[in-house]
Amino acid sequence: MFVKIKLAMKNLISNIKIAVNDKLYVKDPETSDLGKKIIQNSILLIDEIGFELFTFKKLGDRIQSNESSIYRYFENKHKLLLYLSSWYWTWIDYNLVFSITNINNPVEKLEKAILIVTQNITDDLDTPHINEEILNRIIISEFTKTFLTKEVDEENKEGFFIVYKRVVNRLIDIIKEVNPNYKYAKSLASSVVEGALHQQYIKKHFKTITNFNENDDVTQFYIELVKKTLS
C-alpha cells in the first residue's frame, strides 16, 4: 500500500515540470531540444572539468552547437549554474514534501527530512535529460560558489536563492514541531543543509577530518546531532 502511494507520487512528479525562476534564463531551456542539450551537457561538462574551466565555447563544441546559440539561453555561466542549482533544490524540495506527506510524528518527519537533504543521490529516471547523481556532485562542489560573490545581496533580492531557502525553511518548521522551545531552529537547519554538502565534499577530498568513507551516507551523523541538540 505504502509502495503504491509512493509510486503514484512518483508518476505525479514525472509530469510536473520543474519550474525555475525565469530571471535565470534568457530563453527557457525546457522549451527546445537545444535547450535540453545545453542543460544535460553542461551538467556533464561542469562535472568533468569544474566550473572555473567550463566555458560556453567548450560546451558548444561538445554539443556541436555554437557559443552564440548558448548565449541565447543563458546570459553567462554564473546564471546557468544558478539555474542548475534552482532546479536541484526544487527537485529536493519535491522529494522532501513527498517523503513527509501523511506522516504525523514530528520526529519521524525530521528523520525523513534529514535523510532527503543528506543522503547520497542516485539518478531519477523520471527526468531523462538530467542525471541527478551527477547534478548532486556539482551542487556539492559548486553550489556554495553561487552565493559567495559580491552580488549576493542583489541576486538574493531577485529571488535566485528562494528555492534553497525554501528547503531550509521546511527543515526549520519540522525542527520547531519537534521542539518549539529550541532557540536556534534556523541556524540548526541551515547548518544541516550546508554542512551535509561540506561533509560529502570532504569525505572525498579531506578524508582525515571526516568519519565517513566515500560511499557512506552522512545521514546518521546528522540525525543523531539534531535529535540530541533538540532534546
Next chain:
Amino acid sequence: MFVKIKLAMKNLISNIKIAVNDKLYVKDPETSDLGKKIIQNSILLIDEIGFELFTFKKLGDRIQSNESSIYRYFENKHKLLLYLSSWYWTWIDYNLVFSITNINNPVEKLEKAILIVTQNITDDLDTPHINEEILNRIIISEFTKTFLTKEVDEENKEGFFIVYKRVVNRLIDIIKEVNPNYKYAKSLASSVVEGALHQQYIKKHFKTITNFNENDDVTQFYIELVKKTLS
C-alpha cells in the same frame, strides 16, 4: 596572574613570525616592504571588490607598484589567497593553543576552543600589516573557494591545507577527551569549523535562515550543539 601569563604569551606571539608553507609563494612577502604592502593591500582590496574581480593589475595600481613585481611574489591570485588563508589558520591555531594551555577540564577546553573558531574577530595589533578583522571577512567569503576546485587533491598533497586541518584536528582531540565514545568526532569538528564560517556569512546575507544578527557571536549555538551531541 592569569592576565600576566596571557600577556607574556601575547608578547611571545608578536615575536613569532607566522610561517606559511613556502610552496605558496615565489618570494617570501615577509622579507621586504613591497611584500608586506602586497599582503596588507591584497587583504583590503579583496575585501572591497571580492576575489573574482581582484587582479594583480588592480593591486599594483593601488600600491603604486607594477603587476610584474607582484608576480615575483606570487604565481597567481589563487596562491595568494591560499597564502592568506594559511596565515589566518596559523594565527587561529596559535590563539587556540594559547587559550587552552594549562586548562585541564576537557569541557572548559572545548568551550574555549569553540569560542576561538566561532567568535567575531577583531584586529590583533601585534601584526601591523595584517588586519585580522578584515582578513576574517575574507576567510568567511573566500576560503571555501580555495578548496572547491579541480586541483584540490594535488594541492592537498602539497600541504596547502595542513594548517586548516591542524585546527580541525585540535578540536577533534578535545572532543575525544570530552567523550571518547562518540563515533563522529572528526565530522563534528569539521562541521563546527566550516559551519561557523557559513553561519557568519548568512547572518549578513541570508538573514531569514539564521537566528543571529550581524554583530552576534554564533559561539553559544555551537557550544550547546557540541555539548548536547557529546552527552
Next chain:
DNA sequence: CTGAATTGATAGTAATACTATTAATATTGT
C-alpha cells in the same frame, strides 16, 4: 662604490567573456 638583487616599465600572447551581424535552416500559419 661596484656588482648583484630588486623593482619598474613596456610589450606581447593566448584565452575568456562576451556583442553584433549576417547567413542558413527550421517551423508555422494560412
Next chain:
DNA sequence: ACAATATTAATAGTATTACTATCAATTCAG
C-alpha cells in the same frame, strides 16, 4: 505549398584577464 517568422550557425570583433619576457632603473650589501 509558400511566405513570414523564429531559431540556430558562423564569423568577426572588443575589452579584459592572466600571464611571460625583456630591459632599464633603482636600491642594497659587501
